[in-house]
Amino acid sequence: MVTPRGSVFRTMRRHLPPALALAYQAAGQGAHEETARGATVRLSDGREVVDFGSYGVAFLGHGEPRIVEAVAAQLRAMPAATRALASPPVVAFAAELQRRCGPGLDRVWLGSDGADAVEAAVKLARRATGRLRVLAVHGAFHGKTLGALALTHAPVYREGLEPLLCHVTHIDPGDPEAVAREVAQGDVAALIVEPVQGEGGVRPLDPETVARWAADARAASAFVISDEIQTGLYRCGPFAVAVDRGWQPDAVLFGKALGGGVMPLSALVATAELYDPLIDEAAWHSSTFGGNPLACAAGLAALTVADELADRGARLGAELGAALTAVASAHPGVVTEVRGMGLLWGLDLRPDVADTVLAALPQHGLLVSRCLSAPHTLRLLPPLATTDAEASLALAALDAALTEAGAP
Numbered sequence: 001m002v003t004p005r006g007s008v009f010r011t012m013r014r015h016l017p018p019a020l021a022l023a024y025q026a027a028g029q030g031a032h033e034e035t036a037r038g039a040t041v042r043l044s045d046g047r048e049v050v051d052f053g054s055y056g057v058a059f060l061g062h063g064e065p066r067i068v069e070a071v072a073a074q075l076r077a078m079p080a081a082t083r084a085l086a087s088p089p090v091v092a093f094a095a096e097l098q099r100r101c102g103p104g105l106d107r108v109w110l111g112s113d114g115a116d117a118v119e120a121a122v123k124l125a126r127r128a129t130g131r132l133r134v135l136a137v138h139g140a141f142h143g144k145t146l147g148a149l150a151l152t153h154a155p156v157y158r159e160g161l162e163p164l165l166c167h168v169t170h171i172d173p174g175d176p177e178a179v180a181r182e183v184a185q186g187d188v189a190a191l192i193v194e195p196v197q198g199e200g201g202v203r204p205l206d207p208e209t210v211a212r213w214a215a216d217a218r219a220a221s222a223f224v225i226s227d228e229i230q231t232g233l234y235r236c237g238p239f240a241v242a243v244d245r246g247w248q249p250d251a252v253l254f255g256k257a258l259g260g261g262v263m264p265l266s267a268l269v270a271t272a273e274l275y276d277p278l279i280d281e282a283a284w285h286s287s288t289f290g291g292n293p294l295a296c297a298a299g300l301a302a303l304t305v306a307d308e309l310a311d312r313g314a315r316l317g318a319e320l321g322a323a324l325t326a327v328a329s330a331h332p333g334v335v336t337e338v339r340g341m342g343l344l345w346g347l348d349l350r351p352d353v354a355d356t357v358l359a360a361l362p363q364h365g366l367l368v369s370r371c372l373s374a375p376h377t378l379r380l381l382p383p384l385a386t387t388d389a390e391a392s393l394a395l396a397a398l399d400a401a402l403t404e405a406g407a408p
């Protein structure tokens with residue numbers, strides 16, 4: 001393992017964002033991460049914590065052996081593509097991913113980060129329709145690159161940068177008529193939704209409202225894009241929530257866990273109509289490392305592992321949902337609401353104790369990823385691979401942190 005010369009935190013404060021160094025130092029109580037397996041991370045002082053964070057990347061568990069081995073084999077064979085010759089792992093991964101999304105969604109574009117897939121979707125929709133405007137939802141998070149940021153709603157990320165990419169309208173999640181009203185102007189290229197807004201505070205969108213929006217968008221020949229970078233790959237039940245709910249999306253976006261928590265990998269899986277600008281002009285939108293053989297080898301193994309764990313994930317999700325509801329009702333003064341689906345849960349905390357709870361969690365043995373745009377929501381992203389023992393430890397840590405915060 002590579003370590004910097006001198007103290008990790010002192011060196012981090014000097015060369016990386018100092019506030020992050022302080023936050024990491026506090027979370028680890030002076031220790032740093034060292035190794036990890038499954039949902040458990042071992043710290044440099046020998047303690048172990050359960051990881052329900054990692055921004056959703058470690059969904060199949062840290063260091064899943066089959067994914068690591070698939071990457072190691074590809075590393076030995078050919079880690080970088082020539083981009084002048086066909087690469088079998090890339091082709092096999094695209095075909096396997098498409099197969100899980102079902103008929104109609106036949107075409108695949110590969111990137112590295114979630115924002116890459118969002119940017120690709122917006123470019124394709126604008127080019128394929130010849131229209132400029134994109135509808136996103138209040139509370140949405142679609143990434144932080146300048147184009148994706150235009151679709152992200154929270155001022156905390158946008159301030160000081162506006163005007164961003166123009167022609168984006170954020171619609172009210174409680175307004176079923178919103179899309180019909182906007183598309184009537186004839187300039188809408190696409191509607192983009194997250195089935196459950198993750199970074200926005202774990203807010204499931206009303207399925208019937210989205211179904212209505214999707215139908216209204218389709219009727220106006222605007223594309224429907226489902227951003228499942230956080231919710232897809234069975235985290236919220238099905239492989240692709242939008243497909244399962246019959247929203248008939250023109251594209252589903254995947255990222256985060258798609259590379260099995262081992263390699264960065266994202267994808268857009270789209271209809272031929274949306275993908276049209278790329279049919280004859282592949283270089284019109286591409287990136288040097290997007291869909292490289294190492295990432296695709298990881299992705300291919302990750303799909304198999306995810307399929308195998310999906311049933312267990314459904315059971316774990318139901319059990320965790322019930323347990324979290326029970327924990328919340330045991331701490332009525334601290335937890336004000338519980339929301340979520342499958343393996344994505346949010347607990348709204350009383351604003352004056354939210355920071356205390358979030359800071360105490362790692363000390364009690366549970367790591368979580370904060371929502372910067374919803375600072376009072378405790379987001380839980382349990383891996384599919386969480387064992388029953390890890391789930392019990394996580395719930396005990398949560399209970400301890402909530403008890404401490406509620407103590408007079």
Ligand SMILES: Cc1ncc(COP(=O)(O)O)c(C=O)c1O
Nearest residue numbers: 113114115141142143227229230
């Ligand atoms: C729904 C959604 N879309 C897009 C993104 C951006 O992904 P990335 O950070 O990999 O660019 C995220 C990241 O949290 C996300 O949750």
